[in-house]
Amino acid sequence: MNKVLIPVDDSNNALLALRHAVTTYGKDSHTEIHICNVQPKIYRHIGKFVSKKTIHEWQEERAYFAAKSAAEFLEKSGVSFSFTHVTGDKGKALHDEATRLGCSRIVIGSAKKNTLSRLFENSTTAKLLEISDIPVEVVTGKTLPSLERWGIPALGAGAATALMVAVID
Template sequence: MNKILVPVDESSNSMMALKHAVNAYGGDPEAHFHICNVQPTLHTHIRKFLNKKTIAEWQEERAKMAAQSATDFLEKAGVNFSFSYATGDKGEALRDEAQRLDCSRIVIGTAKKNTLSRLFENSTTAKLLEISDIPVEVITGKSLSTLERWGIPAVGASAATALMAAVID
């Protein structure tokens, strides 16, 4: 069976990846799409005041809401699919879920970003590419905004120049 894991949330990039996966692999009667939403782990101070069952119910409800449009799309497409949610670090949780389900590939949507943006943020795609032994297919979204294309590199270059000037003095 051709099992494809597609991480979903409420972003347009995740829906774009899901549509790509269905278009590319949906014609295979052996294809099974598994959509997965990853919920963050609650901070220790918050977990002190809530029991595990309450936390699990809250996370499950949020995950189902985040995956609702993906579920609707897959039902209309008439393909085999299932849903699960995981908690924790997104990259690690998605890799673990793909291994648990014995998936043949992971199809993930991501925004186009420059190298500096990816350097300073916790990129799920970068983490998944780094740690996964399962093939990861990356579907890119819309182009960078003008601010991201020119503003962030300019700020980074200015900060590097100021740092070098401070070190030289």
Template sequence: MNKVLIPVDGSSNALLALKHAVKIYGKDTHTEIHICNVQPKIYRHIGKFFSKGDIQEWQAERAKQAAKSAADYLENAGVSFSFTYVTGDKGEALRDEAQRLGCSRIVIGSAKKNTLSRLFENSTTAKLLEISDIPVEVITGKSIPALERWGIPVIGAGAATALVAAVID
């Protein structure tokens, strides 16, 4: 059985990955599509004001809302699927869920970004590629904006030059 995990968050990139997975794997009767949403962990100092049940209910509602467009797409395409949500660090939670389900691959949608942007952001894709033993298939979305493509590397090079100049003096 080929099990495919697709992280969904309501974004256009997640929907792009879902459409790709349906096109490639969705017609195979030996493939299970599993969509998963990751909810943030509630910090203890905030969680002490709410019951555990209220927090779980809130997270479940947010997860269902984030997965709604993906679920609608799969239903309209006539593809059977399952849905869960998990909490915690996105990369680790997705890897753990894929392992728990016995998935053979993870298909994730990602925006095109340069290396410096991924370094400073908490990129779920980069984290999954780093920690997962399960193959990760990355489906990229639109091109990055010109400011991010050129501005961030130029700023980074300028900062590095200033740092080197300060160390040399």
């Protein structure tokens, strides 16, 4: 059985990954599609004022709302699927859920980004690629915006040059 985990939220990148997975794997009767939404962990000091039940209900409601368009797309495509939501760090939570479900692959949508940008962001894709022993298939969206394609590397080069000049003096 081929089990495919697809992280979903209400983004275009998630729907792009979903479309790819349906096209590539969805028509195979030996494939199970599983969509998963990750909700942020609530800090302990907030938990002092709100019950665990209320927090769980709030996270569940947000997860269903975030996965609504993905579920509708899968239903229109005639592909059967299951849905769960988890909490915590996105990369680790998705990996743990894929392991728990016995998934054979993770298909994730990601925006094209500069390596330098990914260095400073908490990229779910980068985290999954780093920690996962399950194959991760990355489906990329549109091309990089001009600022990110040229501006960030130019700023990085400028900063490196300034640092070298400061060290030499």
